[in-house]
Amino acid sequence: MITFDRVSKRYAEGHEALREVSVELGRDELVFLTGHSGAGKSTLLRLIMLIERPTRGQIIIDGENLAKVKARGIPRHRRNIGVVFQNHQLLFDRTVFDNVALPLVIAGYEHREIGRRVRAALDKVGLLARERALPITLSGGEQQRVGIARAVVAKPRILLADEPTGNLDPALSAEIMQLFEAFNQVGVTVVIASHDLALISRLRHRILTLREGRLVSSGG
Numbered sequence: 001m002i003t004f005d006r007v008s009k010r011y012a013e014g015h016e017a018l019r020e021v022s023v024e025l026g027r028d029e030l031v032f033l034t035g036h037s038g039a040g041k042s043t044l045l046r047l048i049m050l051i052e053r054p055t056r057g058q059i060i061i062d063g064e065n066l067a068k069v070k071a072r073g074i075p076r077h078r079r080n081i082g083v084v085f086q087n088h089q090l091l092f093d094r095t096v097f098d099n100v101a102l103p104l105v106i107a108g109y110e111h112r113e114i115g116r117r118v119r120a121a122l123d124k125v126g127l128l129a130r131e132r133a134l135p136i137t138l139s140g141g142e143q144q145r146v147g148i149a150r151a152v153v154a155k156p157r158i159l160l161a162d163e164p165t166g167n168l169d170p171a172l173s174a175e176i177m178q179l180f181e182a183f184n185q186v187g188v189t190v191v192i193a194s195h196d197l198a199l200i201s202r203l204r205h206r207i208l209t210l211r212e213g214r215l216v217s218s219g220g
């Protein structure tokens with residue numbers, strides 16, 4: 001469960017990116033976050049990741065108030081969160097396997113466990129056969145699936161995605177959304193920021209709409 005309680009975020013330059021946002025996201029929910037460019041979508045995701053801190057208000061995740069998480073607790077906090085970006089942010093000189101393994105290597109997992117988990121994650125996104133490929137040899141949709149495998153490889157409780165289908169055509173975008181739905185069905189809380197109203201309104205999930213930093217709709 002993720003709770004935002006009257007959360008505001010003002011950046012150093014004085015711009016108020018989020019204003020008094022209150023919302024509860026259930027443990028088993030998949031929600032879309034939409035709104036115009038600059039509405040505050042990425043800021044909301046960054047607050048969950050503790051890349052930014054709120055100026056006012058509180059964020060509580062599974063009973064833990066993020067205000068109490070000090071700098072040295074941030075890596076542990078982030079281990080519960082998988083993140084998918086629009087531009088994949090893959091390492092292009094490393095294989096698919098190595099890209100997906102990266103979070104586990106950083107977290108100090110044992111070699112055999114890394115192999116097991118990476119192959120399980122690649123299997124879930126349908127790319128097991130491509131583990132030795134370099135990302136450059138994959139299509140855009142496949143690259144995004146590598147990004148998703150990397151985000152879920154450490155079995156996070158929360159999956160955040162910022163415009164994950166921004167560069168993909170409608171058919172591939174729909175496939176990527178189905179992957180997110182599959183992870184949600186096994187108990188991962190999923191939050192997807194997206195401009196693609198045509199796509200997200202077809203799927204039956206709650207849509208949170210931001211306008212100039214305010215949550216103007218949190219309905220279905």
Ligand SMILES: Nc1ncnc2c1ncn2[C@@H]1O[C@H](COP(=O)(O)OP(=O)(O)OP(=O)(O)O)[C@@H](O)[C@H]1O
Nearest residue numbers: 011012013015017036037038039040041042043044
């Ligand atoms: N690091 C920062 N410093 C100062 N202002 C920022 C920073 N990050 C974002 N902003 C401002 O905060 C507002 C919200 O930005 P944010 O990136 O959260 O919007 P968004 O809805 O994700 O937009 P987009 O769809 O274009 O990615 C914008 O006016 C932006 O210029």
